[in-house]
Amino acid sequence: MGTDEAMNVTQLTKRFGTFTALDDVSFSLRPGCTSLLGENGAGKTTLLNMIARVTTPTSGQIVGHDAIRIGYLPQRPALYPSLTPVETIRYAAELTGVTNVDPVHLLKRVGLEPVDRPAAHLSGGMRQRLGIAQALVHDPELLLLDEPVSALDPRGRREVLDLLSDLKRERMILYSTHVLPDAEEASDWVLLLRQGRLLMEGTVTDLLGSKSSIQVRLFNDVVTEDEWRTLPGVSHVTRSGTTWELETDAKDVTERALLQLLLERGLRLQSLHVGHPSLESLFLEVNA
Template sequence: MKLEIKNISKTFDEKMVLNNFSMEIEKGECVGLIGPNGAGKSTLIKIISDIMFPNNGEVLLNGVKVSKLKEEIGYLPQYPNFFHWMTAKETLMFMGQLSGLKKEGLLAAIPEILAKVGLKDDENSKVSIFSGGMKQRLGIAQALLHKPSLLIMDEPVSALDPVGRREVLNLIKEIKKDTTILLSTHILSDAEEICERFIIIKNGIKVEDAPITELLKRNSNNQIQLTITANDLNWLDTVRSLPYVENVEMIGHKVKIKVKSIEKNKNKLLESALMHDVNLTHFEMYSETLEDIFLKLVVQK
């Protein structure tokens, strides 16, 4: 099920929240949609899910308007809202019938889906006693109940404690084996663990769209990270003047230095430090993380 988002724009009270936004997701992909708060992630997800309508543009599934294929989409909001007096089984029965599924089919499907999300032994327990992680897993169960081709999740782990987060992350890893996923999150370490491709959004505009391997390769060449003491900060003026140094970035006592060639220049840089009697407490080849790239794209520009 191919998802195409074409030139979507959305305004609220004359404020542009999404500005001519386009992207595509191929069948079988697990894509992370990341951006700072207010970037337009949740608005975009609601438009894709046909919960909200854009001012301009269109959303297509296999070339058909999403409004005509809503049954192919599973949607998990950031805060799933359930009736606490219902049991897990009753919740899924209620949600399934609202979606137009027949009772007979639901009676067969609900035990299977509860087992898949790790709630097999809790089908007759009331939602009121569920932990945050259990509620989120129940939310995933209702999103998967009608066997959608595309699963859309809005901040699925941001409100959970570490145990709940790990439960849900492991579940998503299993689900993505046979379901296309679009996942919005601001917890970048979790996104990096799950997603193979990232779309970065800022102020309603797409600023990056690439596989994680390409992002890391493109942004991690020829960098060295070292830690020095406050007494050695003057040495950085010398470093900046070295012909093989392209950039010096200082964060506290940590220094990131980009050189023309790691293999040719790392020893020269170390020799310079020793020559100037610099007290090096840390020296390593540095590879940027997804968080580094994210901050560079959405904060430092």
């Protein structure tokens, strides 16, 4: 293991009967924050469960995870609905045999006031932060989080992603998500899983390459798919409802040509949004 690698996963495979949920996955976990990106059923939970030692691999190994303390926030964290945040932390500390935890301090660390309200009455974002605090009780060196933001509203999502960006300065984090922008937010490194296989790994910039997606909506939907396709830089055109999505590797050139086209045709723009390509088109790219 190199000095920068805290844990090595080697040829990890997990089968459930004849079904292979994780297939020959190898990577090294680095310091900082890594996101595990993949669609539903890609094998994210299966991988996290094995790193957290909840389940054992069918074959392959994980080297280094015995030497580090690991905290795990599962997809559906077990919070006792009737316990207040302080009681929740005290209970988690008792279960893990930790005696020196200051619940109020820990709750403040994750941005929660020690409110006198049972977990059942907290907002989704607050409950998730309480779950994170619970996973931090024994001061783990590696924090594993399974889809920590997917069930949250935009505000809760923002709060938790900001918290991860903050926490990654003091410990390693590995979190799973099926949404590309969530992977981009807090992570320094991304592992891309599909159907149990590790498709690629790298920084978000590596994964995206120079691809952008331009979403365009007109008041009159009169431009044809072929016309969008002939704009310079455009490699892929899809349509959802009245919105066209143009994938391009030269967004400025495409945008200019697009505006020129509208001007020439006297068409009015309803909305234009430049963002990342979808996860699906990333997969197409990798498989090409």
